[in-house]
Amino acid sequence: MKALILVGGYGTRLRPLTLSIPKPLVDFCNKPILLHQVEALAAAGVDHVILAVSYMSQVLEKEMKAQEQKLGIRISMSHEEEPLGTAGPLALARDLLCETADPFFVLNSDVICDFPFEAMVQFHRHHGQEGSILDPSARIGENCSIGPNVSLGPGVVVEDGVCIRRCTVLRDAHIRSHSWLESCIVGWRCRVGQWVRMENVTVLGEDVIVNDELYLNGASVLPHKSIGESVPEPRIIM
């Protein structure tokens, strides 16, 4: 059986994270959204997945080639040179889809379905962290308070005395000691200083540095920025 996943689009509403990677590859509970879907499709008997792509297609292609090997299914790309809406990509991929006469799945790439939750419940029971997910390669210091609803990605370092609530911390980020984070997303490879307070859906893009002792309230920080001053009211830092 085949499946077509509509992956076009810039994911503008997930900026600043989607300035660094395409939306289907943003980690959701430590696994890209797209991978949740592809694995579920493979388990349902699909052996050929077609991705209708446009933005950052090379990044996607590289990531999916790796998954092809792991899952033992065939993954093809159908490139949109210009945005074709939701039905256009179907027409573009007609040749691939009509190789056989079987019915095929069509999915939007950003729909969250039931399927990951089973796995999450198992994980939760196994780790007992009040709804938190910690990658085994994450390092946590002493006297920390992590949770509820926290996910720490691979290679994340959390120093002593840090309190994190309801946050997602992406791969290789580093949170220095005595900081307090609530309802935030910390992007890949960010460095958050000591005694920092971040809250109210502060989102740090890739490789952002936050200096010691600052206060960020609803700050949306674009990638590679260095923050040297507090942000007491929600705003975008370019």
Add this chain to the structure above:
Amino acid sequence: MLKAVILIGGPQKGTRFRPLSFEVPKPLFPVAGVPMIQHHIEACAQVPGMQEILLIGFYQPDEPLTRFLEAAQQEFNLPIRYLQEFAPLGTGGGLYHFRDQILAGSPEAFFVLNADVCSDFPLSAMLDVHRHQPHPFLLLGTTANRTQSLNYGCIVENPQTHEVLHYVEKPSTFVSDIINCGIYLFSPEALKPLRDVFQRNQQDGQLEDSSGLWPGAGTIRLEQDVFSALAGQGQIYVHLTDGIWSQIKSAGSALYASRLYLSQYQLTHPERLAKHTPGGPRIRGDWIWGPPRPMVVLSPQLGPNVSIGEGVTIGEGVRLRESIVLHGATLQEHTCVLHSIVGWGSTVGRWARVEGTPNDPNPNDPRAHMDSESLFKDGKLLPAITILGCRVRIPAEVLILNSIVLPHKELSRSFTNQIIL
């Protein structure tokens, strides 16, 4: 022989110092670790020939004041007495009312100091100037920049003779960049003009005005009634200083004054500065703690410009900077306290953040001073130093930013830019 008079005001004055002035009279509020007027008394006690210090004010003599006076007399081995005005008599009325006490013993001259200033008190230099050429009134002046001078008493001097030609208190347009420090040296002759003003006020009106807009009987305002009136008549002179000086009207300026005094402590009182001890807290810049040593646990980072009172408990991983922590307060683990005053016996919960905004004078302008310190502008609270009154309890993990919390309050959430009653 010499005397000194310190004008300490009363509870109606110092309202900009609330809520801290609810617990302790403003003149006793600790600045750089010791009560505000102790800096004055120390400076007076060092002038050779100083025989007596008189405090004039309108406070009821309560326990903190009495205890302070006893301790000060012991420490400085000098008679220090409090003369309470029967009614608020203005900056000059108390001097005239208690003239007999001031002139008892025939002092050669007497210093008059406002309690709410921070200074390096160049009293000996003023005395030398006075002895060289005695005049009834010698004012200490310093320079300010043009805009800020409007907040102070402005002095126009003759650059050769240093006579005060004009004096205007808080002018509406620029008069002079020399401002009045509130520190004076008077000779006994100064009391004659005060008597003239007093008698004129008595004649001009039994203005029994209950609104207090007009001065009542016995009130003399030094600045308007004496300095402005007598300027240019060969009676008032000014001595300029470029040492540290600041007014202390609000909590913000108390913190700034603290920093000014701390910067001098290397020379004047190195024993008050905290020193690095192995295993002790990491120290950045200058800070002090009151005796006995507070309980301090692992790895907090303290300073610069921090004063810590007696019996304070500081938990692990605390960051404390540009702040005053008063006696008996507790800062629990991982808190961050910046640009704030934490009141006596208050508690700040774990991971909480207590932060204010400094309104310090521009450090790049040597003539800059504090701006006029109003709480509000255009109906909104101006960002300023955060103040926690006495026995305030801040729960864990909240943010208190640019806010003032009145005493005994227990908070349950974060607050920003508010006065919390």
